[in-house]
Amino acid sequence: MFTNQLALDATTAQRLIELALTPVPDVPLRDAMLYAVRGGKGLRAFLVLESARLYDVGDRAGHAAAAIEALHAYSLVHDDLPAMDNDDLRRGQPTVHRKWDEATAILVGDALQALAFEMVCAPGAGVAGEARAELALTLAQAAGAGGMVLGQALDIAAETGPALTLDQITTLQAGKTGALMTWACCAGPRIAQADITPLKAYGDALGLAFQIADDILDETGSVDAVGKAVGKDAAAGKATFVSLLGLDGAKRRAVDLVDTACDALGSFGTRADALKDAARFVIARDK
Amino acid sequence: MFTNQLALDATTAQRLIELALTPVPDVPLRDAMLYAVRGGKGLRAFLVLESARLYDVGDRAGHAAAAIEALHAYSLVHDDLPAMDNDDLRRGQPTVHRKWDEATAILVGDALQALAFEMVCAPGAGVAGEARAELALTLAQAAGAGGMVLGQALDIAAETGPALTLDQITTLQAGKTGALMTWACCAGPRIAQADITPLKAYGDALGLAFQIADDILDETGSVDAVGKAVGKDAAAGKATFVSLLGLDGAKRRAVDLVDTACDALGSFGTRADALKDAARFVIARDK
Numbered sequence: 001m002f003t004n005q006l007a008l009d010a011t012t013a014q015r016l017i018e019l020a021l022t023p024v025p026d027v028p029l030r031d032a033m034l035y036a037v038r039g040g041k042g043l044r045a046f047l048v049l050e051s052a053r054l055y056d057v058g059d060r061a062g063h064a065a066a067a068i069e070a071l072h073a074y075s076l077v078h079d080d081l082p083a084m085d086n087d088d089l090r091r092g093q094p095t096v097h098r099k100w101d102e103a104t105a106i107l108v109g110d111a112l113q114a115l116a117f118e119m120v121c122a123p124g125a126g127v128a129g130e131a132r133a134e135l136a137l138t139l140a141q142a143a144g145a146g147g148m149v150l151g152q153a154l155d156i157a158a159e160t161g162p163a164l165t166l167d168q169i170t171t172l173q174a175g176k177t178g179a180l181m182t183w184a185c186c187a188g189p190r191i192a193q194a195d196i197t198p199l200k201a202y203g204d205a206l207g208l209a210f211q212i213a214d215d216i217l218d219e220t221g222s223v224d225a226v227g228k229a230v231g232k233d234a235a236a237g238k239a240t241f242v243s244l245l246g247l248d249g250a251k252r253r254a255v256d257l258v259d260t261a262c263d264a265l266g267s268f269g270t271r272a273d274a275l276k277d278a279a280r281f282v283i284a285r286d287k
Numbered sequence: 288m289f290t291n292q293l294a295l296d297a298t299t300a301q302r303l304i305e306l307a308l309t310p311v312p313d314v315p316l317r318d319a320m321l322y323a324v325r326g327g328k329g330l331r332a333f334l335v336l337e338s339a340r341l342y343d344v345g346d347r348a349g350h351a352a353a354a355i356e357a358l359h360a361y362s363l364v365h366d367d368l369p370a371m372d373n374d375d376l377r378r379g380q381p382t383v384h385r386k387w388d389e390a391t392a393i394l395v396g397d398a399l400q401a402l403a404f405e406m407v408c409a410p411g412a413g414v415a416g417e418a419r420a421e422l423a424l425t426l427a428q429a430a431g432a433g434g435m436v437l438g439q440a441l442d443i444a445a446e447t448g449p450a451l452t453l454d455q456i457t458t459l460q461a462g463k464t465g466a467l468m469t470w471a472c473c474a475g476p477r478i479a480q481a482d483i484t485p486l487k488a489y490g491d492a493l494g495l496a497f498q499i500a501d502d503i504l505d506e507t508g509s510v511d512a513v514g515k516a517v518g519k520d521a522a523a524g525k526a527t528f529v530s531l532l533g534l535d536g537a538k539r540r541a542v543d544l545v546d547t548a549c550d551a552l553g554s555f556g557t558r559a560d561a562l563k564d565a566a567r568f569v570i571a572r573d574k
Contacts, residue, residue, distance in 0.1 A: 024432045029440035033432060078397060083389035102370035103443055106393070107436050110365060110400065114431030117404045121424035130416030136423045137408035144401030145311045145320060149394050153316035156390055 002277035009049045009065060010042020016066035020115060032100050032108045033115075037073040039091040041285075043278070044068040044184045047206075050274050051188030051199050060126045064135060064187045067119035068180065071143055074112035075180075077105050079152070085232075113143070127191050135190050142179035151176025163239040170208065177214075178207030185275075201264035206279050209257035212250050213283045215240040219247065221286065254283040289564035296336045296352060297329020303353035307402060319387050319395045320402075324360040326378040328572075330565070331355040331471045334493075337561050338475030338486050347413045351422055351474045354406035355467065358430055361399035362467075364392050366439070372519075400430070414478050422477050429466035438463025450526040457495065464501075465494030472562075488551035493566050496544035499537050500570045502527040506534065508573065541570040 017037050024030040045065035052061030080087040080095040081102065088098050097105035120135045127135070141147055154172045158164050164172065185203030186196040218232065219242045241250045261279040265272035304324050311317040332352035339348030367374040367382040368389065375385050384392035407422045414422070428434055441459045445451050451459065472490030473483040505519065506529045528537045548566040552559035 021432060024437065025441075027437070027440045027444055029432060029437065074397075078393055081393060083393060104440075106365055106368060106370060107440055107443075109397070110361075111432040111436040113397065113400050114427045114434075114436065116427075117423055118427035118431060121420045121427065123420070123424065128416070129418075129420045133408045133410070133416045133419035133423065136404055136420065137410065140401045140403075140405035140408065144405060145308060145316060145398040147401075149398040149401065150311065150314070150316065153314045153391075153394055154312075156394075157314055 002274055002281060005274055006042055006046045009046040010040065012049065012062050013042060013045035013065040013069040014038070016062055016119065017070055017115070020119065028100055028104055029107055029111065032096050032104050033111055035099065036077050036096050036108055036112060037069060039093065040069060040073065042069065044072055044181065046278065047184035048187040051185050052191055054268060054271060055188045055192035055194055057188060057191045060191050061187060063119045063122040063125040064191065067116040067139065068184050070112045070119060071116035071139065071180065074109040074116070075148060077112065078109040081105055128193065131191055131193050135187065139183055142183040147175050147179035158238065166244050169239060169241065169244065173208065173211040177211050178204065181207035181210060198264050198267065202261045202275065205257045205261035205264065206282060209254045209261065209279065210282045212241045212254040213285065215242045216247065216250055258283055289561055289568060292561060293329055293333045296333040297327065299336065299349050300329060300332035300352040300356040301325070303349055303406065304357055304402070307406065315387055315391055316394055316398065319383050319391050320399055322386065323364050323383055323395055323399060324356060326380065327356060327360065329356065331359055331468065333565060334468070334471035335474040338472050339478055341555060341558060342475045342479035342481055344475060344478045347478050348474060350406045350409040350412040351478065354403040354426065355471050357399045357406060358403035358426065358467065361396040361403070362435060364399065365396040368392055415480065418478055418480055422474065426470055429470040434462050434466035445525065453531050456526060456528065456531065460495065460498040464498050465491065468494035468497060485551050485554060489548045489562065492544045492548035492551065493569060496541045496548065496566065497569045499528045499541040500572065502529045503534065503537055545570055
């Protein structure tokens, strides 16, 4: 049931992005943007839409779901660049700079970030102006020098500095992947102009569990199953949750975080079952 | 008088950006972001603040001025990258990827784009939520695959295709530099929630005049005066306004556009004198 919903929500986000790009002239930029947003799991779109359904505003959340998928896609395209992680493979396909070129990949990422803010501010979405401004503000904070990009900068700085401690890795990951995951979970209450506290607690725990699961996959997964290069962190001697906690310790910590995430949604009863399933899925996935 | 105001408005934008970056940890990212936003003319900040003063909302426009300067700085940092224009010099100083490295320059641009949306949505700015959402939406449209990034993509496509016609160059430049210039000019009426028609007409003409002046500088300026490489377009055999209209023809067209820009502000009388001065400055500048 959860995986069906995930596929539906991914499609909703995908279609809104395709619609937004329809007026763009037929230059490689447009094809490369569409290529970059295709094939994702759609987890973030699901988190936006499901948190919105929890507040009975699911029908107003499509644009926010598209926004987070566009923003996530941009971050992957830039992460994969030669000057960054220099990856050839993403979601089992050539990365954008391999299929096109570096200039196109830089522009695709830049345009996808702009598209994310365009989507989140879309007036046709039926969301109040105040709520759209708040969604855009918090998305910018989660994406920029106080969130995702900061996490990436800390990650790069760690490559040449001393190995990170558990606290430092937790801070780094809270920026790099956690901030946007939490944003997705808080989109529902923000659209409904309600208190974000329970969904923020859920999102914070989920984001960290997700990253621990990523580190476990990097250690134990195969490139065919994961769809991107694996074992790179260990090869680079980088500290990860697995290197610091051990494989079993990391798995236990991920399970604890999923419990924390589910507990945060206690007051919603069975209406939050899909989000609880999502939390369990995040640490059980094989890619 | 106009140049004094320009310097003051540039400082206003600069200080708001510095303030926003104060909580960012001391990683190279932060220093490089501050480096990238320093030393600009501040023309776009002035256009935001002066258009706002025309509508008596100058005191609410600081964050929008900071936003456009952050966005402009991001576009320059990414434009200068080796995979794009591969420039070593910007505003007379080493470009970000030369002073730091490519990864830092990519992240600086990404974070500055996010910062632009954070600034424009800042709730402390005293701008109504509806107006902030509209400012962010239109900024995203002007910056992304229907505006600036599209212009850059068309520019790259032109390098390998047939020489562009005057119409095609006009379309390209309307995206590449014009859309954000027009956004800056429309910020005032948008903050005041007023009709943008006169400021849009002014901005459209100003943006095109600015780009023609840029092409003239690329042809006639010296690297010392301009602060960046010159003569690159001619060396690359790229069609420009100068190659298509001739030097005198390009100068005449720029003067006509400044007249069009000033005429659009006729209903404001002498209150629009600073904006008219700015239009004349744009085609008289030597950098």
